[in-house]
Amino acid sequence: MATSTEENYLKTILHLEEEKGAAKVGDIATELQLTSGTVTTMMHALSEQGLIDYAPRKGLKLSEEGRLSALQVVRRHRLIELFLVEVMNLDWSEVHDEAEDLEHVISDRLLDRMDEMLGRPTHDPHGDPIPDREGKVTVVVSTSLAKMEVGSYRVVRVSDESSDLLEWLNQKGLTIGQEFELSREDRAAGILEIRRAGEESLQLGLEAAEQVFVEAI
Amino acid sequence: MATSTEENYLKTILHLEEEKGAAKVGDIATELQLTSGTVTTMMHALSEQGLIDYAPRKGLKLSEEGRLSALQVVRRHRLIELFLVEVMNLDWSEVHDEAEDLEHVISDRLLDRMDEMLGRPTHDPHGDPIPDREGKVTVVVSTSLAKMEVGSYRVVRVSDESSDLLEWLNQKGLTIGQEFELSREDRAAGILEIRRAGEESLQLGLEAAEQVFVEAI
DNA sequence: ATTTTTATCTTGATCAATCAAGATAGGGAG
DNA sequence: CTCCCTATCTTGATTGATCAAGATAAAAAT
Ligand SMILES: [Mn+2]
Ligand SMILES: [Mn+2]
Ligand SMILES: [Mn+2]
Ligand SMILES: [Mn+2]
Numbered sequence A, B: 001m002a003t004s005t006e007e008n009y010l011k012t013i014l015h016l017e018e019e020k021g022a023a024k025v026g027d028i029a030t031e032l033q034l035t036s037g038t039v040t041t042m043m044h045a046l047s048e049q050g051l052i053d054y055a056p057r058k059g060l061k062l063s064e065e066g067r068l069s070a071l072q073v074v075r076r077h078r079l080i081e082l083f084l085v086e087v088m089n090l091d092w093s094e095v096h097d098e099a100e101d102l103e104h105v106i107s108d109r110l111l112d113r114m115d116e117m118l119g120r121p122t123h124d125p126h127g128d129p130i131p132d133r134e135g136k137v138t139v140v141v142s143t144s145l146a147k148m149e150v151g152s153y154r155v156v157r158v159s160d161e162s163s164d165l166l167e168w169l170n171q172k173g174l175t176i177g178q179e180f181e182l183s184r185e186d187r188a189a190g191i192l193e194i195r196r197a198g199e200e201s202l203q204l205g206l207e208a209a210e211q212v213f214v215e216a217i
Numbered sequence C: 001a002t003t004t005t006t007a008t009c010t011t012g013a014t015c016a017a018t019c020a021a022g023a024t025a026g027g028g029a030g
Numbered sequence D: 001c002t003c004c005c006t007a008t009c010t011t012g013a014t015t016g017a018t019c020a021a022g023a024t025a026a027a028a029a030t
Helices: A004-020 A025-032 A036-048 A064-086 A095-102 A108-117 A163-171 A206-210 B004-020 B025-032 B036-048 B064-086 B095-102 B108-117 B163-171 B206-210
Strands: A052-055 A059-062 A151-158 A179-186 A191-195 A202-205 A212-216 B052-055 B059-062 B151-158 B179-186 B191-195 B202-205 B212-216
Touching: A004 A025, A004 A036, A004 A059, A004 A064, A025 A036, A036 A052, A059 A064, A064 A095, A064 A108, A151 A163, A191 A206, A202 A206, A206 A212, B004 B025, B004 B036, B004 B059, B004 B064, B025 B036, B036 B052, B059 B064, B064 B095, B064 B108, B151 B163, B191 B206, B202 B206, B206 B212
Parallel strands: none
Antiparallel strands: A052 A059, A151 A179, A151 A212, A179 A191, A191 A202, B052 B059, B151 B179, B151 B212, B179 B191, B191 B202
């Protein structure tokens, strides 16, 4: 089996492929906070194991086997996050780091118990889809709030990387499923205004809005 | 902080000190399935960090700090085991291995949630005491069933090392708290006979009885 | 077509954890 | 008092993961 280090590389490559179409050595290094030389070395190792197709200097991509492995890690990560929120009552802002470690040690047995206990859920606390045991993923259609025009929207997904933003969103009640009106977009000032029935209006910066994904309603 | 490898060494040393009075390099090697040279190297590292008092060739023992660290790992291990049995509904025969890994990655935060959820328990599923946050441990008084004479007893603790034995005990209803009568001890043949009201009598070998700890009633 | 830039690669080194093989110290046997 | 046995130690090597510094190739700029 892949070591936890390798699992983290695979997850990062999958993430970059989904985000930017392809994973480059430099991007992997940035995301994992490593030097590119270190990443190059690991690319050889992963290639050796048939987890990626790697042509030095030309590019790399997950092999079918690598993609499945990566999806299994993502599945573990997201199920664990949901478990921590639903069963352990931790806040959605504090489960990511914990899951980052647990995802590498939890047994299939225990994972299945969690899955069962949670009723075979399809989405994690941040709105990300949970791959099923075969690696199938429901696509979540959504656009970053930062790109939207004035109108009515529903929160569909939130980036789980910034704990601070998650805390703020939670405090303001901007959780998954929440509906609201984007009442003003002041691109020059980089500020958006959000309004909900019976609530005070809120302002948030574009950088924050980048992390919130919505669908029109 | 100590690495998981170091945590496992500390736990083993604590175990040996409790079991045999002192931990020797060779015993640590046997228990962790390593060569003695490897253990010697780690002894220098642990000594360096002030976790053990080590005099080459003379002996070693946990320092106060090392003892507390070891007890924290044991606390994590046992709380996790209990959580897996009580909350996750895993069998007491399958939680040890899982806890062996989880004990090194779980956060204080999550551990405390488990502790809270379980009602600040004092004993794990096998009857072993759970050290409190300060490392205080309730002593469990018990003797191995293998050493007992015919009479009435209550199961107080069971070794958690043999998954097979745990499964068998569970199937026969010989769980913690269970009372029974030791009706025959045939030392020559290495067989003990156990009887309970309204149940068929059971036979078990001395090696198995070694692992079951009881108190007279 | 050259030159320059820059991402990627290679190399030599380090650190943790480990083993195999051989050295050694100390407690017991004679 | 010497010899020997055995547990413990030391040494040299390996593997995984990493970095710093320098080499190189492909793309971009001139
Ligand atoms: Mn996450
Ligand atoms: Mn991780
Ligand atoms: Mn255990
Ligand atoms: Mn362990």
